[in-house]
Amino acid sequence: MDLESAARASAHGQAVDPDVLLEASERLCDALHRCDDPAAALAHIDAARLALLGPGLLTVNVDATKPQDPPGEIHLLRAWTSDPLAYPVGGRKRKLRTPWTEQLLVRGEVFIGEGEASLAAAFDDAALIASLGLRGVINVPLMNGGRPRATFNVLGTRAQWQPHEIAAVRLLALVARHFILRLASTLEVADFAGSVRDR
Template sequence: MAVLAASERLCDALHRCNDPAAALGHVEAARLALLGAGLLTVNVDATKPGDPPGEIHLMRAWTSNALAYPVGGRKRKLRTPWTEQLLVRGEVFIGEGEAALGAVFDDAALIASLGLRSVINVPLLDGGLTRATFNVLGPRPHWQAHEVAAVRLLALVARPFILRLASVLESAD
């Protein structure tokens, strides 16, 4: 019943929502109801044509924890198996355990200090290219199949709002 109630609340809230940030707040409330403690961030591709080849620039467009991960934070990523999977091929990445997070994220110590031990990164594609990522971190060391499915569905529901937010940020740059 909790899944149904959270889904109904999210649908009702998003039905008339025009503000991308407010919509993501509703998505975070559903994430919290469905998965419990954790972190949701959204990064948009901020790579510019003049950036060095092989570099991908990301900018945080939304976060559920602005103290640890403020909106506007930027990351420069080089080509790695993680960037190839998530950002180039547009495939979901699941990282479980501190070793997996440490191998992928420069801020693994901060992630661990927040009690987070696993991540699901969902690429949001537009025209076949990854325009943004929907990132859920949790305290559990392993994700269950239904949790991965829930995160992917939340990302899909959030996609139009995130792409609109990405367009706004892109035009402001």
């Protein structure tokens, strides 16, 4: 089974063939070993995501909250995307305190969203997500200094995630963490390394 066939199988909730997993892992390790550009590294990581999980979307948001922002608001800046037409780099979101923001952006816990109702409860742009054929999300917080500084967001066409898929996304997020924090440091995000929501 090649990587394209594996992606189709994974889109239907089937386990990835161990040989395909090995091939995708080796490709990613070889690519990242020689990669110094964060955006290019994320493109390689997204290729592994596609091979392992099938069709979907990968975005990366960084915390752009500033000390002068109103208490209870969290500001996010999109730093990378696999779909620049629907979700362009530079897009900003203002989030108020909700169960989703508390879990992901305050406590730094992974969020698993399955099905349209779950996505609608968490996201203002649920209609756009649905229009792209996406029915589930895994948001992984990336920690720095003990607090969430960015999120690694994978959306897929399945309405329910398998445990091995969640584990794969969490591992890819850890692989991406170094590159994402480097990318964030190059963006015009005020005091990214030290600003946090203490409220």
